[in-house]
Amino acid sequence: MNIEKNRVVEIDYRLTDGDGELIEDTADSQPMHYLHGHGNILAALERALEGRAAGDSVEVSIPPESGFGYRDEGRVQRIPIKHLRYDGRLVPGKVATVNTREGPRQVVVLKVGRFNVDADFNHPFAGLTLNFAVNVVNVREASAEELDHGHAHGPGGHEHR
Ligand code: ZN
Numbered sequence: 001m002n003i004e005k006n007r008v009v010e011i012d013y014r015l016t017d018g019d020g021e022l023i024e025d026t027a028d029s030q031p032m033h034y035l036h037g038h039g040n041i042l043a044a045l046e047r048a049l050e051g052r053a054a055g056d057s058v059e060v061s062i063p064p065e066s067g068f069g070y071r072d073e074g075r076v077q078r079i080p081i082k083h084l085r086y087d088g089r090l091v092p093g094k095v096a097t098v099n100t101r102e103g104p105r106q107v108v109v110l111k112v113g114r115f116n117v118d119a120d121f122n123h124p125f126a127g128l129t130l131n132f133a134v135n136v137v138n139v140r141e142a143s144a145e146e147l148d149h150g151h152a153h154g155p156g157g158h159e160h161r
Pocket of ligand 1: 160
């Protein structure tokens with residue numbers, strides 16, 4: 001069965017950046033399931049997987065403009081520590097949550113002062129070339145419920161609580 005719209009695809013992948021640094025490896029977690037053709041993964045990755053089948057290996061290099069865009073230094077903002085939610089110690093590199101008008105946003109803390117931090121609102125993958133080495137594990141028809149929800153259910157997919 002080939003990968004096409006309205007099918008649930010299970011993939012293993014290894015993601016490295018333009019310098020070959022490992023970003024993510026599903027071997028350390030679990031395979032990913034997604035509903036093809038519904039914008040649940042990067043469009044460039046979806047295009048590369050279109051028409052492939054279980055057992056296929058696909059390598060695709062996605063430049064920032066097709067990935068998560070470029071870094072914008074204007075999106076680094078100084079904000080009061082009291083507006084941050086985080087666990088443990090507040091140190092540079094820490095991922096924290098900030099409530100914004102558009103809802104909670106994850107930020108990376110760049111600099112910690114006494115009352116304020118410099119928080120980076122850029123996507124963590126902004127500015128990176130994303131090199132995906134993907135193995136297609138399984139392809140199946142989506143259930144009516146999955147189509148209705150617009151995402152895959154079950155292990156590695158979306159869980160309802
Ligand atoms: Zn659902």
